[in-house]
Amino acid sequence: MHVNAKKIAVSGLLMALAVLSIVLSGILDFNTLFFLALAAFFVGVIIREFGLLYGASYFIGCLVLGILLAPQKLYCITYAMMGIYVLGIEFLWHYLGRHPKWGKRKLIFQIGKYLIFNIMYLPTLFLFPKLLFAGEIPDTMLFILVVAGQIVLFVYDKAYEYFLIRMWGQIRVRIFGK
Numbered sequence: 001m002h003v004n005a006k007k008i009a010v011s012g013l014l015m016a017l018a019v020l021s022i023v024l025s026g027i028l029d030f031n032t033l034f035f036l037a038l039a040a041f042f043v044g045v046i047i048r049e050f051g052l053l054y055g056a057s058y059f060i061g062c063l064v065l066g067i068l069l070a071p072q073k074l075y076c077i078t079y080a081m082m083g084i085y086v087l088g089i090e091f092l093w094h095y096l097g098r099h100p101k102w103g104k105r106k107l108i109f110q111i112g113k114y115l116i117f118n119i120m121y122l123p124t125l126f127l128f129p130k131l132l133f134a135g136e137i138p139d140t141m142l143f144i145l146v147v148a149g150q151i152v153l154f155v156y157d158k159a160y161e162y163f164l165i166r167m168w169g170q171i172r173v174r175i176f177g178k
Contacts, residue, residue, distance in 0.1 A: 018042040018062045026072030040082035041163045047090045059083045081120050088116040117153045
């Protein structure tokens with residue numbers, strides 16, 4: 001049996017940081033989304049370094065530990081949605097990479113990002129608004145929330161790209177020496 005010690009060590013450290021971020025999101029309420037996004041970004045790091053299957057199992061492990069340890073269990077739903085989004089776009093990236101004959105792959109990738117997000121966001125917004133807000137939500141407010149969700153996705157996606165390319169790129173050189 002071949003064991004890659006560096007792979008296990010890196011994923012274990014990132015899992016500890018991810019779970020710590022999930023826990024901190026419930027303790028430091030003013031930075032909830034920042035900590036949950038950071039935890040989901042680590043899923044992308046694992047996928048880029050070790051593959052989709054390993055990344056999916058890493059995500060499930062983080063989610064289980066987050067549910068067990070987080071003081072705010074509902075924040076784990078937000079983390080799960082962010083992590084599923086990262087898994088979805090990374091799967092789409094790998095899928096499009098294996099089909100080089102498809103034209104306009106960049107456009108397909110951008111549309112796919114918004115589809116993946118809206119498949120999760122819109123049903124939550126329209127079918128389970130009580131999870132997000134207390135009381136009645138007027139229709140105009142729902143429209144504003146749909147538009148705001150698209151803007152938040154744009155910002156989240158740019159932050160994710162920046163994190164993976166710039167920040168993780170610099171850390172990766174120190175860890176792996178590549």
